[in-house]
Amino acid sequence: MLKMVPCLAEIKIGGIRMHKITQSYLKLQSPKDHRGNIVIFLFVFLDIMGIIPIISEPFSPVFFWPTIFPIIFIHLWALLYIFAPYKFELSYYLFMGVYGIINTYVFFMVIQKFLYIYIGINTPIVFMTGIVLLVTLLIVYQIANLKLLHSGTYSKLHKNEVKVNFSPVLAASGIGYAFSQLVLSVFSGGMTQIIILIFLFSIMSIITAFLSLHLHKYLFIRKNMKTVRELYPWFGLAKKDRKAI
Numbered sequence: 001m002l003k004m005v006p007c008l009a010e011i012k013i014g015g016i017r018m019h020k021i022t023q024s025y026l027k028l029q030s031p032k033d034h035r036g037n038i039v040i041f042l043f044v045f046l047d048i049m050g051i052i053p054i055i056s057e058p059f060s061p062v063f064f065w066p067t068i069f070p071i072i073f074i075h076l077w078a079l080l081y082i083f084a085p086y087k088f089e090l091s092y093y094l095f096m097g098v099y100g101i102i103n104t105y106v107f108f109m110v111i112q113k114f115l116y117i118y119i120g121i122n123t124p125i126v127f128m129t130g131i132v133l134l135v136t137l138l139i140v141y142q143i144a145n146l147k148l149l150h151s152g153t154y155s156k157l158h159k160n161e162v163k164v165n166f167s168p169v170l171a172a173s174g175i176g177y178a179f180s181q182l183v184l185s186v187f188s189g190g191m192t193q194i195i196i197l198i199f200l201f202s203i204m205s206i207i208t209a210f211l212s213l214h215l216h217k218y219l220f221i222r223k224n225m226k227t228v229r230e231l232y233p234w235f236g237l238a239k240k241d242r243k244a245i
Contacts, residue, residue, distance in 0.1 A: 091218075
């Protein structure tokens with residue numbers, strides 16, 4: 001007799017049969033949370049931590065122009081989820097995936113500015129190597145995400161989930177402290193400080209690259225839309241239309 005792998009076993013929630021993998025991956029945030037995520041990630045990570053180093057002195061059009069157009073594009077797109085997060089609930093996941101790639105790219109350009117403008121590197125090999133590392137990071141994240149999903153790891157994490165709520169005040173204080181140290185380091189002009197900044201932006205790039213996994217989640221939701229509708233009958237509806245369900 002064949003034994004069914006536990007992570008692939010079907011479960012029943014409210015009369016709906018689904019695999020544990022599907023159930024664990026379809027735990028979705030509310031559109032209200034979507035709006036909050038955009039405010040934090042877009043305006044703090046991209047605008048404050050990304051744009052300011054790009055436009056700061058010494059200003060370089062070489063690093064400004066390749067970053068400003070994707071930044072403008074993602075800001076215009078973000079307006080949908082600030083003003084109508086309920087109506088555009090599905091495409092939010094596509095947005096966050098694209099945002100993760102753009103923000104990681106902007107951090108990459110910040111690092112390149114530190115290397116070429118502040119430190120004075122003049123060989124294109126460093127830039128080309130950085131591009132390869134950036135693309136590799138994004139691809140490896142996608143592959144790892146698929147393996148974690150289909151191996152049942154997400155299902156196990158979902159089963160033993162521990163919720164941690166961080167105070168907005170503590171979060172804002174931490175971000176404010178980190179950013180103030182970043183500004184002081186930039187204007188101090190020391191070589192050691194620049195190296196530390198490069199390391200910090202590399203760490204932040206890992207965080208934003210992780211958000212690119214929303215691309216797969218968007219595709220997964222579209223593929224399993226019938227199940228999503230059964231779990232969340234109001235999914236994708238305007239806020240006023242949800243009251244009738």
